[in-house]
Amino acid sequence: MKEVKKPQTPKFNIYWLYGAIIFSLLGMSIFGGGDSWKTLSKTNISNFEQFLNAGDVSEVIVIRNKSSVQVTLKQEALSKSEHQTISSKNIFGQENLQGPHYQFEVGSLELFEEKLEKARQNGIVFRLEFITVENRWIDAIIGFLPIIIIIGVWIFLMRRMSGGGAGGPGGQIFNIGKSKAKLFDKNTDVKTTFKDVAGLEGAKEEIQEIVDFLKNPSKYTKLGGKIPKGALLVGSPGTGKTLLAKAVAGEAKVPFFSLSGSDFVEMFVGVGASRVRDLFKQAKDKSPSIIFIDEIDAIGRARGKSNITGSNDERENTLNQLLTEMDGFGTNTNVIVIAATNRADVLDKALMRAGRFDRQIYVDLPDLNERKEIFEVHLKPIKVIKTLDIDFLAKQTPGFSGADIANVCNEAALIAARKNKKSVGKQDFLDAVDRIIGGLEKKNKIISPEEKKTIAFHEAGHAIVSWLLEYAAPLVKVTIVPRGQSLGAAWYLPEERQIVRTEQMLDEMCAALGGRAAEKVMFDKISTGALSDLEKVTRQARSMVSVYGLNENLGNITYYDSSGQTDYNFTKPYSEETARKIDHEISEIIEKQYERAISLLASSKDKLIKLADRLLEKEVIFKDDLENILGKRPYKSNEEKIEEAKNK
Numbered sequence: 001m002k003e004v005k006k007p008q009t010p011k012f013n014i015y016w017l018y019g020a021i022i023f024s025l026l027g028m029s030i031f032g033g034g035d036s037w038k039t040l041s042k043t044n045i046s047n048f049e050q051f052l053n054a055g056d057v058s059e060v061i062v063i064r065n066k067s068s069v070q071v072t073l074k075q076e077a078l079s080k081s082e083h084q085t086i087s088s089k090n091i092f093g094q095e096n097l098q099g100p101h102y103q104f105e106v107g108s109l110e111l112f113e114e115k116l117e118k119a120r121q122n123g124i125v126f127r128l129e130f131i132t133v134e135n136r137w138i139d140a141i142i143g144f145l146p147i148i149i150i151i152g153v154w155i156f157l158m159r160r161m162s163g164g165g166a167g168g169p170g171g172q173i174f175n176i177g178k179s180k181a182k183l184f185d186k187n188t189d190v191k192t193t194f195k196d197v198a199g200l201e202g203a204k205e206e207i208q209e210i211v212d213f214l215k216n217p218s219k220y221t222k223l224g225g226k227i228p229k230g231a232l233l234v235g236s237p238g239t240g241k242t243l244l245a246k247a248v249a250g251e252a253k254v255p256f257f258s259l260s261g262s263d264f265v266e267m268f269v270g271v272g273a274s275r276v277r278d279l280f281k282q283a284k285d286k287s288p289s290i291i292f293i294d295e296i297d298a299i300g301r302a303r304g305k306s307n308i309t310g311s312n313d314e315r316e317n318t319l320n321q322l323l324t325e326m327d328g329f330g331t332n333t334n335v336i337v338i339a340a341t342n343r344a345d346v347l348d349k350a351l352m353r354a355g356r357f358d359r360q361i362y363v364d365l366p367d368l369n370e371r372k373e374i375f376e377v378h379l380k381p382i383k384v385i386k387t388l389d390i391d392f393l394a395k396q397t398p399g400f401s402g403a404d405i406a407n408v409c410n411e412a413a414l415i416a417a418r419k420n421k422k423s424v425g426k427q428d429f430l431d432a433v434d435r436i437i438g439g440l441e442k443k444n445k446i447i448s449p450e451e452k453k454t455i456a457f458h459e460a461g462h463a464i465v466s467w468l469l470e471y472a473a474p475l476v477k478v479t480i481v482p483r484g485q486s487l488g489a490a491w492y493l494p495e496e497r498q499i500v501r502t503e504q505m506l507d508e509m510c511a512a513l514g515g516r517a518a519e520k521v522m523f524d525k526i527s528t529g530a531l532s533d534l535e536k537v538t539r540q541a542r543s544m545v546s547v548y549g550l551n552e553n554l555g556n557i558t559y560y561d562s563s564g565q566t567d568y569n570f571t572k573p574y575s576e577e578t579a580r581k582i583d584h585e586i587s588e589i590i591e592k593q594y595e596r597a598i599s600l601l602a603s604s605k606d607k608l609i610k611l612a613d614r615l616l617e618k619e620v621i622f623k624d625d626l627e628n629i630l631g632k633r634p635y636k637s638n639e640e641k642i643e644e645a646k647n648k
Contacts, residue, residue: 040070040103041086045112048104052119052126056080059127060116061100066133067109070100182258183282192246198377199370199402200240203361206231207244210336210359211252214288217334228358229326230337232296234344235363238403241340244363245292248338255286261298264318272299272318280325280335287334296339302348319348326356365401368394368496374402378409384424393429396476398494408432434491438483445482452616454519455480455488458529460611461518462490462511464604465597467630471507474633479620487529502550509537510593510600517597518608537593541586551585554578604630 048071051057056077061070077083078101086101106112116128194204213220213227220227233241249256257279264272283289299318326337339357341347351357366374371394379390397405411432416424447455459478466472473492480488497504516530544550547560559573572579601608610629614621627633 040100043071043102043104045104045106048102049115051077051102052124055124056083057124057126059100059129062109062112062128062130064109064130064132066105067107068103068105069112071102071104072100073102183255191250192243193250194247196377197240197243197247198373199366200244200363201370203233203240203244203363204247206359206361207248207338208251210290210338211248214252214254214290214334214336217288227334228336229355230339230357231359231361232344232352232357233338233340233361233363235342236365236401237342238401239363239365240402241342241363242294243402245294245338245340248290248292252290255283255289256292257283257289258292259294261293261295261300264299265315272314273321276318276321276325283335289335291335291337293337293339295341296351297341297343297346300339300341300347300351302346319351323348323350323356365399366405368398371397371400371405374405375409378406382409382413382424383422385426388424388426388429392426396430396433396493398496404436407436411435434483437491438486438489440483442482447482447487451487452480453612454523454527455529456612456615457518457522457608458515458527459488459490460608460615461514461516461521461597461601463514463611463626464608464630465514465517465600466490466492466511467626467633468600468604469507469511470634471501471504472511473508475623475626477620477622478615480615481619486532502544505540505544505550506589506593509540509590510597512537513590513594513597514601517594517601520598521601521605522608522612537590538586541589542582544589545582545585551589553585554581 048057048069051071051073054077056073057071058074059072061072063070073083073086078086083101119126120128194208197204210228210231217227233244235241245258249258259279264275279291283291299315299322301315301319303313303316303319337357344352344360352360372390375390375393379388393408397408400408408429409432412424412428415431415435416428419428421428459480463475463478466475473494476491476493478488478490483489512533513530515533516526519526519529545554547558549556549558561573574582607630611621611626614625614629618625
C-alpha cells in the first residue's frame with residue numbers, strides 16, 4: 001500500500017504578521033476618514049451654480065482642510081435627465097441615494113462663501129455646513145511614527161546581531177570573533193585540479209605528497225614518521241601559489257578552509273586571536289583537514305619591528321595565537337596548514353621553524369619548458385591559427401610569470417577581436433607582449449622633428465652597442481613610436497642564465513648606456529631621455545659592488561641580508577669610509593662603460609647614422625634591418641652554441 005502523506009501545514013512566517021499590520025493600517029485609513037470610502041461624481045463650480053439656481057441643491061458641505069465641496073441633491077431632482085449619470089456608490093457597489101452626490105474643488109473658499117451668501121439673499125434655500133475631515137487613526141499613527149521607527153530599527157539590529165542578516169555567522173557583532181574561512185569539502189564543486197597547474201613540477205610534487213598524507217596517513221606513520229604540520233609557498237607575485245592551493249582544494253577529499261591573512265585583522269582588540277582559535281577549532285572538528293592562509297605576511301611579520309610606542313599590538317597577539325595553535329600543547333596532527341607569501345623575508349623566525357612550517361616550497365618563475373606548458377593551458381579556450389608556434393611564444397616571454405602569460409593570451413585575443421579577425425595569430429601575440437611590457441602605443445603624441453631625431457639616434461645607439469657586444473642581450477626590434485611613458489624602445493630577448501658573470505653585467509650596462517652615448521657622439525649634448533637607463537645601470541653597479549662581491553677594490557664582501565631579519569633602517573652595516581668607497585666604485589664602473597659605449601659608436605658613426613635614418617623612415621625596424629646595415633652579429637647566442645654542440 002502507498003503511504004498517504006499528511007498535508008503539511010504552512011509554517012508561521014513573521015512576514016505574515018507584517019502584512020496583516022499593513023492591511024489593517026490601509027483599512028483604517030480608508031474607513032476611518034468619514035465619507036472618503038464613497039465614490040462621488042465630479043463636477044465644477046459652473047455646473048454647481050446652475051444646480052443651485054434651479055433649486056436642485058438641498059445641502060452643501062464645505063471641507064475646509066481639503067478646499068473641496070460635497071453637494072447633496074433633493075430627491076425630486078434626482079429624476080432629472082442631467083442628473084441621471086451621477087455615481088454615488090460606495091466601494092462595495094451599493095447605491096447611496098441619501099447623498100452626497102457631487103464633489104468639486106474650489107480655489108478660494110472666501111469667494112465661494114460670498115457666492116453662497118448671495119444665493120441665500122436671492123431666496124434660494126439650502127443647508128450649508130462647514131467641516132474639517134480628520135482621520136484619527138492616521139493622525140495617531142503619525143504621532144507614534146518616531147517610536148515605531150525606533151522599535152523597527154531595534155528589531156532589525158537584534159535580528160542582524162543574532163545571525164539572521166545576510167552576513168551569516170561570523171559577519172554579525174556577536175559573531176565577530178568567528179572565523180571568516182570559506183569551507184571547501186566534498187559537497188563543494190571545486191573544478192581546479194593539478195592537471196590545470198602547468199609547470200611547477202617540484203612544487204606540485206611536494207603539495208601532492210601533503211594531500212596524500214591526509215588520504216593515506218598509515219602509509220607514512222607505520223614507519224615512525226610524522227605528518228608535516230605546515231607548508232609555506234614562497235614565490236614572486238603571479239607564479240601560481242594560490243592556484244596550487246585551489247588545486248589542493250580540488251584534489252583533496254578532506255575539508256579545506258581557505259582565507260586571507262587580512263581576514264584576521266579587525267578594529268576590535270582580541271578579534272584576531274579569537275578568529276584563529278575558532279578557525280583551528282572548526283578544522284579539528286572536521287579533521288583530517290587543510291587550512292590555507294593566503295598572504296600570511298599580513299599577520300606573520302617579525303614581532304617587535306615597528307612597536308616603537310610599546311603599546312599592545314593586535315597583530316602580534318594574532319601571531320602568538322597562530323604559533324600556539326600550530327605547535328602548542330593542544331595541537332592536533334590531523335590539521336595541515338598551507339600558507340602563501342611573496343615576502344618570506346619579513347616573516348617571524350618562530351613561524352618559519354620546523355614543527356610549524358616544516359616545508360618551504362619555492363615557486364619560481366617558469367623556465368622555457370614550463371612557459372610552453374602554461375601557454376598550452378591558457379590557449380585552450382582561445383581560437384588560434386593552426387600554425388601557431390607555441391615554442392616561439394615561450395621563447396619570446398622570458399621572465400614572465402604564469403599570470404603574465406595568462407594576460408598575454410587574453411590581450412592577444414582582445415587585439416585580434418579589435419581587428420575583426422576570426423582567429424588569433426602570431427602577430428597578435430607579439431603585439432600583446434609589446435603592450436604588456438611597454439604600454440599602449442601613442443602614435444598621435446606630438447613630437448617635434450628635432451626631438452624625434454634625438455630619439456632615433458638614442459634608440460639606434462642602444463641597438464648598435466648591444467649588437468657589437470658579446471654578452472649583451474640579442475635585439476628583436478627597435479621603435480621610435482611612443483609607448484606608455486617611453487618615447488622609444490629597443491626590445492631584447494635576454495638569455496636565461498642561472499648565474500651571471502662580471503663581463504656579462506658590464507656588457508649589459510654598456511648597452512644600456514648606448515643611448516646617451518649616441519646623443520653625445522652625434523650632437524655633443526645629452527638629454528633627460530636616459531633616465532630609465534641610468535636607473536638600471538646604477539642598480540646593477542650597486543649590486544656588483546655591495547651585493548655580489550664582484551668589485552676587486554672592495555673585495556669578496558656583501559652587505560645583503562637574505563633573511564631580512566637585520567634592521568638597517570637607522571644604521572648601515574658599513575662605515576662612512578666604506579660608504580664613500582662604494583660610491584666611488586659605483587661611479588667608476590658606470591663611467592668606464594659609458595666611455596666604452598662612446599668609443600664603440602664613434603668607430604661606427606656611419607652605421608649609426610644609417611640606422612637612425614632607417615628608424616626615422618620606418619619608425620619600427622627589426623633584426624633583419626640591423627643585419628643589412630651592420631652585417632652578421634659577430635657573436636653567437638647561447639641557442640646557436642647549444643645547436644652546434646648537439647650537431648657535433
